[in-house]
Amino acid sequence: MRAKLMDNNITDFMEKVSYRNLPSQLSLVLLAFLLTFSIAQSTYATTTVLPTQAIDTAAGEALFKANCAACHKLYKKATGPLLYEVGDKYDREWLYTWIRNSTEMVKSGDAQAVAIYEEYNGAVMTAFPQLTNEDIDNIIAYTYTEKKAPPVPAGGDLTTAPPNDGLSNNIILSILALVFFMLVIMLFLVNKTLRRFAEAQGVTIEERPKRMPLWKAFAENQFLMLVSSIFLLLAAGYFAYGWMMQVGVDEGYAPVQPIHYSHRIHAGDNQIDCNYCHSSARKSKHSGIPSLNVCMNCHKNIGEVAAETQLEGEQEFGVDYNAEIQKLYAAVGWDEENQVYTGDTAPVKWVRLHNLPDFAYFNHSQHVTVAGVECQTCHGPVEEMEIMYQYSPLTMGWCINCHRETNVKVADNEYYEKIHEELSKKYGVDKLTAAQMGGLECGKCHY
């Protein structure tokens, strides 16, 4: 602002000063920007905690989740009817009896009981004789919990600063670039001004003697040329080899799958054992992509994810998990409304990640069951992968290295008893690597 106060007869010097102040002003603006962001983010981080309910509702919630949630949902029909405000629909005494022994009620011909029994195609509700009246009251109290509003639209006043890290990074970077550009200009101007001063004051700038250009000297030095061309060729060869060796190696291959399936949620957050879905890994050469009926073991009840998970999916991965579950239902032909299979199926065409060539034989059961190798050893931190990718290079060198380094798990396996004893004596070792066992022979994997 000071520059603007200067009169028109400004000197070159003054002019330069005016430029010198510019960066400080810019940094001020930048600071302001950054502050705004941090505030926005911290505001966002403090999400509101749900108001605590009456104490019996909390106990009811625990009981509900332990006993009822396998078949009932609060706001939706599942294996059994939805339970929201169930206390209004039936007499409390009736409910006590029903929950403790529904079969007896149906047998005795209670009209309401028979109606439910028939509506759900004769599915028998498990009896819960261990629940006291108090417990049941608590559960019923819990069923009056209002459906939580999805937390996504919360904090409407902050919508002006969407928490998009990518965009803000870009702004910071462009500002920095601008700063550097200005610095360069200033340097040029200083240089120019100094020269003008020197000229005005009669100082002669010593001209350096014109030397032979560097490139020409280089070109004329035959030895240097030879050495550097050899170096260049070697370097080119090195990189060409490196590049060619990765052809066909698909490390990090993470194709878009027809259903966005998150291993992070299943194997990580929910800690489902790998073998639950990939069950054939224990007994077959193939780990097997689970058939859709395996998914439905859980997803028959889990029609949608928790609101927090849904939000996380939308914000971090741009995916609507609930829609993905609907894709599963479409593929397997599950009518969620009526809780029946329609028989109208459309098998999922997954994109295969780990493509071992035909001429290499690999057997999962050998590694998983016999050797007890963790899945993560080859497949990486699957429990952290939102989208599955190929973790290992799957090259022969990679296989061989592991066979050289890994000891065979011989304990408690009668098969290995004799051969282990004999081979240990032969090699003079306690533990045998897969290689010593014959795991490097060509014919073990190529036939």
Added chain:
Amino acid sequence: MASNKKYWKSVEELNENSSIVESLQQNEFVEPIPTDEFLGDQETLESSSTSRRDFLKYVGFTTAAASLAACEGPVIKSIPYVVAPDEIVPGVANYYASSIADGFDFANVLVKTREGRPIKIERNDLSTFGGSVNARVHASVLSMYDTKRLQGPTVGGEDVSWEEFDIAVSQKMEAMAGKDVVLLTQTFASPSTSQLIADFTAKYPNVRHVIYDTVSSSEALDAFEAKFGTRGLADYDFSKAKVIVSVGADFIGDWQGGGYEASYAQGRIPKNGKMSKHIQFEANMTLSGANADVRVPATPSQQMEILKALTGGSASGLPENIAEAVNKAKAQLKKAGSNGVVITGLPNVAAQTMALDCNEGSEVMDTEKPRMTAMGNTADVANVMNGVANGSVKGMITVGVNPVYSFPSAAFAEGYQNLEMSLAFAMKADETASLAQMVAATPHYLEAWGDVQMKKGSFSITQPTIRPLFNTRQFQDALLKWTDNPSSYYDYIKETWTPVLAGSGTSFNKAVQDGVFESDAEVAAEATANTETSTSNGALLTTAQSGYQLTLYTKTAMGDGQQANNPWLQEMPDPISRASWDNYITVSAADAAELGLENYNVANGALNGSYVNVTMGDVVIEKVPVLIQPGQAKGSVGLALGYGRTDAVQSEMQTGVNAYALYNNFSTVQNVQLEKVSGTHEFACIQLHNTMMGRDIIRETTLEIFNTKDVHDWNPVPEVSKDHIEIPVTSPDADLWDEFDRSIGHHFNLSIDLNACTGCGACVIACHAENNVPVVGKTEVRRSRDMHWLRIDRYYSSEASFDADNEKKENISGLGSSLSEFAEMEVASANPQVAFQPVMCQHCNHAPCETVCPVAATSHGRQGQNHMAYNRCVGTRYCANNCPYKVRRFNWFLYAENEEFDYNMNNDLGRMVLNPDVVVRSRGVMEKCSMCIQMTQKTILDAKRDGRAIKDGEFKTACSAACETGAIKFGDVNDHDSEIFEMTKDKRMYHLLEAVGTKPNVMYQAKVRNTNEA
């Protein structure tokens, strides 16, 4: 050091002034290159729209596109089940017991399925029926994936639905009421099917059921029925026989249903110094004759006399050598008493009766529980054939038979087309189905249900192993539908057997699981209305005045011809002639010389032969190739049935001539005339050298020497000289190499007993199926490029016996004698001894192939297997050149997905049979027997997973598992309690070409012939 010599190109150069020499010195090219012609033609150049620049652009663009495309990996989709069946685990094979009963082959099998696809047939060890899982049964799995199969029912050539078909049939059946309709079927031997046919004929009384066996056993059935009251075939247990005399019966082949090799082989392995004695009188050289201790060539008319002589008559009318052999055989039979057996293949009721009478009281023959696998009556069939030809039969329903192809009547096809109703149940649009008005597509036996009584009291279940590939319906389901029975055939069988099985303390499910069960339950007999007996005695007894006596036979590979479109079977070499892709007339060398017929090898080793026209009455088969067969009785010829199929057979597989035209009266013996015609036939015969010329390839000795002499006299270890001292070649001093320690872990060995091996070839097809061995076609086989990993070499003796060969070779001395006598030894004798030797990769511990591979693609494993890494092989073929056993096979072409090799690996259906555990080799790589490493590795892994030691008998290869006779044994020699370890210690044990010092892991057990006389 440059030479000053001048080389003269021609005499012309001597002439100094020759203009020719002058001009030749000036011009590099004798004739001007016609560049002007091309460049001078302005019109051509201008009309071409591609400029040089354009051309370069195209080249650049395509190169860039190709290299870019190569960088991008393909996207591979994986589609899991929506609802996975409980029993299917991807990557793990399931086995189902089932039974084949196609009218020619009857056997209990295990079907190996992967991901729901049947991929291999194996033997069912629970089987109580003696029938064998032969090469054709092994190959039957490929016949299911036949592209020529019918995909649905047709009426008048139009595709219809089954509902429409049912309506059309019932309308037609109503229209046919009162008219003679014949239901012509194969032998089902199925109690439930018999009952259903009875129900059907009860509903439509104008339908009469006639059973037609394409290759008939009618005379034997008649003889048995007359003697024992039930229609069936006597069953034999040759393991109990001390003396077997066969008169024209190829019982190791397909005689009376075949399947006798297992019990035969049991008696042929010398135990306690004893083995059975087998004497064979026959016209054609058959598998039985090849395995016999004494084989006497005799024409069919002589055979009748021989049989009479054996059963009490006199041998005086016979030629001296035959008479002598007959008298010796008689003495032997007498000595053997109840352990002797006489069998005959003569198509004559009297002959069959003689044999049955002779065997009365023999322990070998079982008449209590006869075989039910053939039921046809030729008199009835001939009646039907003539009835259709002359129009007295109005309608015909055929099931599992192909009479238009296999009836020996030219008039039948025409009569068939003029029938008022013709309905064919067929798997393919064969010769009959393609002429039928209505065609019901039937499933393959691997897609169908069934119950079979192969032997009285011995039942089998056929169960489907895959959902029907096409819109097919089995005959029995159609009968149920047409007799208004609402149940399915499965329910019908289940209801029939559940009470019976419950009575014997087992269940239907258990019976299905086992595939077999025994029961004394009375079941519905095959309902045929026959009373007449066969009358086909004519041609046999009258000695031909001129011409030749023809014996028709079925080949090991092709059988009756119903699997003609099966490339595995087409390419399987005949065990005797070693020729594939053909049938041919076999002629003795003497007759060939008379007629001027010849066989000769051309430069590349392939076999060529003359043609003859075969005439029988007014039937002429033109241009039948001639194969000169050592051992063929003079005055007799042989010709195989089952070839010459044309309909529903791919053009590549339309091979041979149709010999059914000569099957007059359904008798395998006929009188024919031969006449040489011009032309040369190109055979695909895979064996060039027929004799061993006294070399040490198959070791053979006699029972007497085996029992009395020291092993060094008849089975010596070859010796080499070291420091002028003879040492055995197996001694470490004779070894160039350092020996590896092979005592730890498994060490696999394969043993082949040459006494038990009958040459049946089941192992060859089993190996094909297990290891995805490609089919290369006739022209490639002719170039010796067959891909069989396992071959069965057949050798003839050039003298009367192999011993005489050895002796002759030992006595050769001097140049003149060696030149003439070695040449003589290349020619097989007129009645040679025959020996079979299965040869596969010998998995040498000192393998010559391994040392010459420049890229180390073949290397040795510690478990004794010689590994072959296909993806590492660059195809130099050094290994094949250096292999003394010639067992390595080179992929000259890409045999999969290649239009030039249009066999099963070239279509989606045929590729379903491939074993997913074995890679399909590409062009330019070497392949060979791996000792079924995928099977041994699986056995090891199963044991590791269960945490247990491996028991003896668990290790198997495809060939050892397929071997019906137990000739091929496989196991771990480091397990000193194992059977295979015992085999290494056997005194008959030797290694092939042991003198070479390769130390093979395949061993042979020397052949012993029983030449003892009574």
